[in-house]
Amino acid sequence: MEPFDLHIIGCGSANPTGRHRPACQVLSTRGKNFMIDCGEGSQTRFARMGLSMKRVGHIFISHAHADHCLGLPGLVCTMSLLGRTAQLHIHGPQELEPFMQTALATFCPNLEFQVTFHTVDTRQHQLIFEDRSLEVWSLPLRHRVPCCGYLFREKPGQRHIRRDMIDMYEIPVSQINNIKAGMDWTLPDGTLVPNERLTTPPTPIRSYAYCSDTAPQPSLPAIIEGVDLLFHEATFDQDNEFRARQTFHSTTLEAAQVARDARVGRLCIGHYSSRMDDEQKMLREAQSIFPNTVLAAEGLTLNI
């Protein structure tokens, strides 16, 4: 099966600490590295994790806060130094575009590749990108500035041919794609062979939802229902709920409630405030509501 791996590049929040780096993740699948947020210094750790910059074709930015975007100009400059020619797509809220345009005009005026900015309407849950095998949807979040998460979902594949059955019923090659698509087969004597005898089910699709930064958002669980992995910010532990309210962030329990309500497979929490120094306590809090929770950490890879 193709890998569908989430790499955590940084999982801190705005105020830098020695413990964590600002937000950045990479979802690797089918030879492509989809980057999600890009805080200052992300390119360094990205390279240190052995990830290929060439394979980054699309970057998805949740919102125009410094700790989620300031690594972008340096990343593009480095791509240029490495001789990139392939187009780069940046998806994000419109607030980000003037910054990126000025940064590139100042620091990379002679880029050999095109950087295309795609404005994401953070208030809408809509399809913002697709290729042959993957869809990316925006997830409206509630923060101090326009902000959205991103849902990455594989497209359903076709059913798998049972070679033995195809041979037994002498089905011609020309019909294979129809059979994969679900067609039944009629024998010369008129007997119908149902598709289920000729094929096995398609590979289950996998999905990942990234939700940072956000205050509790009632509409969220319904639109991420059943994802295999949810990253949900838990900037604060439960004792600091009042800070979460002040800053439009979530607590451990709130993140876990989303995971429970959305019946996700696994929850990863992160975006830790610099005030939080006991992450095990945060983990225990989240697990009290949603046991299958893990802590984000720089360098962590989660196979989905």
Place this chain on the structure above:
Amino acid sequence: MEPFDLHIIGCGSANPTGRHRPACQVLSTRGKNFMIDCGEGSQTRFARMGLSMKRVGHIFISHAHADHCLGLPGLVCTMSLLGRTAQLHIHGPQELEPFMQTALATFCPNLEFQVTFHTVDTRQHQLIFEDRSLEVWSLPLRHRVPCCGYLFREKPGQRHIRRDMIDMYEIPVSQINNIKAGMDWTLPDGTLVPNERLTTPPTPIRSYAYCSDTAPQPSLPAIIEGVDLLFHEATFDQDNEFRARQTFHSTTLEAAQVARDARVGRLCIGHYSSRMDDEQKMLREAQSIFPNTVLAAEGLTLNI
């Protein structure tokens, strides 16, 4: 004596490596941290070196290349998160100002302190800042974009009073400042006591010159003559002189020639290209011309 310390935050060049960080230095003296260049991620290592962000009042940027400036927006955002109210001054070529304005408008629209940009004419050798004890001069350099170095020089202090002599000659307190300023003293019987008997010489002034990035610049040695410490970029070893010519950089030997011609006290080389993996060879090359040379390294502090 007041410290006059150079801290190396980063001494790599544009193409990131695991070995070095992009350009950033801090000159610490009299409780002030003067920052020189600010590559991506500088704030993190700055904090790790135990330096105080509060004490950064002035930042001097040599040129608008990514590896010398991309840490600025994040630094200002962090200062804001830390509750700064004191004005911040950024000195640099005019190319940098639109980027900084857009970055601050995007990421810190409600700063509680003023950020003032001072355009430096990189073609002129002129005084661009002074306080009670220090002058900062621009040093025209030759690079692919407008670029200058910076010369930090203490102002000459006053002569030191010899308390024993003041007492012996019964010189009144009201005259002390005149004596410090160099005045002789006349005794009641008309005898002249020369100032040299009443005072000791002022503390020697100290100076530091930062020269990065530059191709050999014939006018440079004369204007940095006799500085105690010179940082001069040596992006390439001598085998890669042709690359230095292509990219408007200097080699080890060229950096050492500047140090020799300017009769500086000590030379520190850095801004290593990602192609250079034998820094000891670079050191030997520079020392063949200027023995008192050291290699820059992240975390290094040089007392001047």
